[in-house]
Amino acid sequence: MRICIQVENLSKTFVLHHQNSMHLPVLDNASLRVHRGECVVLHGHSGSGKSTLLRSLYANYLPDSGHIHIRHHDQWIDLVAAAPRQIIDIRRQTIGWVSQFLRAIPRVPAIELVMQPLLDLGVPRPECADRAAALLTHLNVPRSLWKLAPATFSGGEQQRVNIARGFIVDYPILLLDEPTASLDAANSAAVVELITAAKARGAGIVGIFHDAAVREQVADRIHTMSPPPGAAHDNH
Ligand SMILES: Nc1ncnc2c1ncn2[C@@H]1O[C@H](COP(=O)(O)OP(=O)(O)O)[C@@H](O)[C@H]1O
Ligand SMILES: [Mg+2]
Structure with missing residues (x-):
């Protein structure tokens, strides 16, 4: 190996x-x-x-x-x-990094936060959105929250958004x-x-x-x- x-x-x-x-x-x-x-x-x-x-x-x-x-x-x-x-x-x-805490950015929706690292690599937006949706679904983040900024989410919800963001790129x-x-x-x-x-x-x-x-x-x-x-x- x-x-x-x-x-x-x-x-x-x-x-x-x-x-x-x-x-x-x-x-x-x-x-x-x-x-x-x-x-x-x-x-x-x-x-x-x-x-x-x-x-x-x-x-x-x-x-x-x-x-x-x-x-x-x-x-x-x-x-x-x-x-x-x-x-x-x-x-x-x-290198991807997943900490215990999400750094929420005011007014940026959860799904955008998740997509960002993949968008930064030049991957087309629809593909980034599909991948983000799959991860948020896998992590049981309710669809009703995806378009909201995570500042008001519970600790566990924020953490799951954070994990989705950390795993969206195949680092x-x-x-x-x-x-x-x-x-x-x-x-x-x-x-x-x-x-x-x-x-x-x-x-x-x-x-x-x-x-x-x-x-x-x-x-x-x-x-x-x-x-x-x-x-x-x-x-x-
Ligand atoms: N930025 C820092 N400045 C000063 N001391 C620190 C800093 N980060 C960690 N420490 C100290 O270094 C030691 C190890 O911390 P840390 O690496 O967080 O341990 P662990 O993750 O194993 O609990 C602790 O005594 C902590 O207080
Ligand atoms: Mg520690």
Whole structure:
């Protein structure tokens, strides 16, 4: 199986400027390899750096040292050294991101939010609309809501719109930060189906899932976060 993400010796220490520049080491020489078609689940206690690692894989956080090699089309790009334009390209075409929260944009209807990433790739509008409708239906978002802006939706409805948006492009890599956090069992199962289908078409997935049942269904491998030396004593 081909590799799509290769993380090497990643380290990250947050410096808390409002607390006497306290140093909080979060990642210490973390390494991780993800193949196409597999889902690697990050595991560890709250505060162990799961979201920090995931955000680094989306270039939201810049690590202090190490490399994040991403397979982008037919080349390898190190996100740690990538130019902003390359990062934009990678986010548009190679890496999809689904967080726990939807960033609702006032007055933009749910279906438009879902379609946007596919429209941005130049796919004709009717095809984008069909795909968005299929995803919203699969995720049980009532048709009566599609033309409304999600600002007033319930947490679970917003999250399902968010998931539809994250899955509308067949990204080669998907990063999922607790996508099922506020969903009931039936809707979690619908998300598990999307993840399974993404793996089957060859996507490499890195995810965080609190729900043990979901984790067991999607994980091919568990990556246990290892605490930096002395991290637990850093507050004293
Ligand atoms: N932007 C940030 N600035 C400062 N500290 C942060 C930031 N993001 C996360 N942290 C700290 O880093 C540690 C790891 O956080 P996080 O990666 O969110 O853990 P997890 O997702 O495993 O719960 C926590 O102690 C958290 O407070
Ligand atoms: Mg987290």
